[in-house]
Amino acid sequence: MDHPRTAAGIVDGDGMGKGLSVWIGVAILVASPALAGPPxxxxxxxxxxxxxxxxxxxxxxxxxxxxxxSPAVGIELNYGAFADTQLTFxxxxxxxxxxxxxxxxxxxxxxxxxxxxxxxxxNGWRPQVAFFPSxxxxxxxxxxxxxxxELLPIWAQxxxxxxxxxxxxxxxxxxxxxxxxxxxNYGLAVQxxxxxxxxxxxxxxxxxxxxxxxxxxxxxxxxxxxxxxxEWHLIGSVNTGVINHQADQFGFNLAVKWTI
Numbered sequence: 100m101d102h103p104r105t106a107a108g109i110v111d112g113d114g115m116g117k118g119l120s121v122w123i124g125v126a127i128l129v130a131s132p133a134l135a136g137p138p139x140x141x142x143x144x145x146x147x148x149x150x151x152x153x154x155x156x157x158x159x160x161x162x163x164x165x166x167x168x169s170p171a172v173g174i175e176l177n178y179g180a181f182a183d184t185q186l187t188f189x190x191x192x193x194x195x196x197x198x199x200x201x202x203x204x205x206x207x208x209x210x211x212x213x214x215x216x217x218x219x220x221x222n223g224w225r226p227q228v229a230f231f232p233s234x235x236x237x238x239x240x241x242x243x244x245x246x247x248x249e250l251l252p253i254w255a256q257x258x259x260x261x262x263x264x265x266x267x268x269x270x271x272x273x274x275x276x277x278x279x280x281x282x283x284n285y286g287l288a289v290q291x292x293x294x295x296x297x298x299x300x301x302x303x304x305x306x307x308x309x310x311x312x313x314x315x316x317x318x319x320x321x322x323x324x325x326x327x328x329x330e331w332h333l334i335g336s337v338n339t340g341v342i343n344h345q346a347d348q349f350g351f352n353l354a355v356k357w358t359i
Contacts, residue, residue: 147177156355227255269284
């Protein structure tokens with residue numbers, strides 16, 4: 100079950116990193132068991148199957164600094180354009196999006212290309228590895244609050260038997276703007292396929308500080324995937340900060356995923 104979104108931080112609504120933003124929209128779900136991606140906030144290297152779409156309708160939100168941010172609602176479109184190559188686009192559905200909240204590497208408007216350049220050795224120890232450059236472009240009021248940011252991560256994944264998978268990685272984020280700092284994102288997740296339809300897992304993710312006034316953040320989370328059919332899936336995750344807890348007290352992501 101392979102980002103939307105896909106976990107690491109971007110900037111918040113005032114461009115100063117008040118609250119942990121994490122990836123949800125850059126990963127893709129696939130129908131086979133024990134693969135990675137949404138609802139995990141840590142991304143994975145698995146691209147969409149060539150010639151197919153895998154899409155998400157999602158809602159996400161966070162509590163930081165004793166306040167709940169407005170939930171963000173959006174849609175992500177992922178297309179397997181070529182072998183080992185995925186195109187990802189994300190669009191806000193609310194009329195006045197801001198960049199507070201979990202998963203807003205894509206909020207409010209995003210695009211990226213995932214290219215898997217190493218295939219997994221199923222009988223050995225070589226993982227699959229992908230490069231996933233992306234850009235987040237603020238629109239509406241967010242255009243006055245946050246700069247355009249570019250993310251340059253590397254993701255790896257290794258399966259252990261039919262039911263276990265480990266995936267993770269991270270990368271560099273260019274974060275321009277007065278008082279902002281470029282920063283590094285990272286994440287690591289483990290998932291187990293408990294039944295034919297249900298997979299559960301846990302993860303740790305975070306980032307170095309993204310402004311001169313903020314501190315580094317680290318969070319942990321739980322995620323689940325339930326397959327209604329080969330085409331339709333329900334996914335969700337919750338997380339909380341363990342380092343700089345005030346910046347990420349609680350976050351959630353819920354989504355419906357469908358394939359074409």
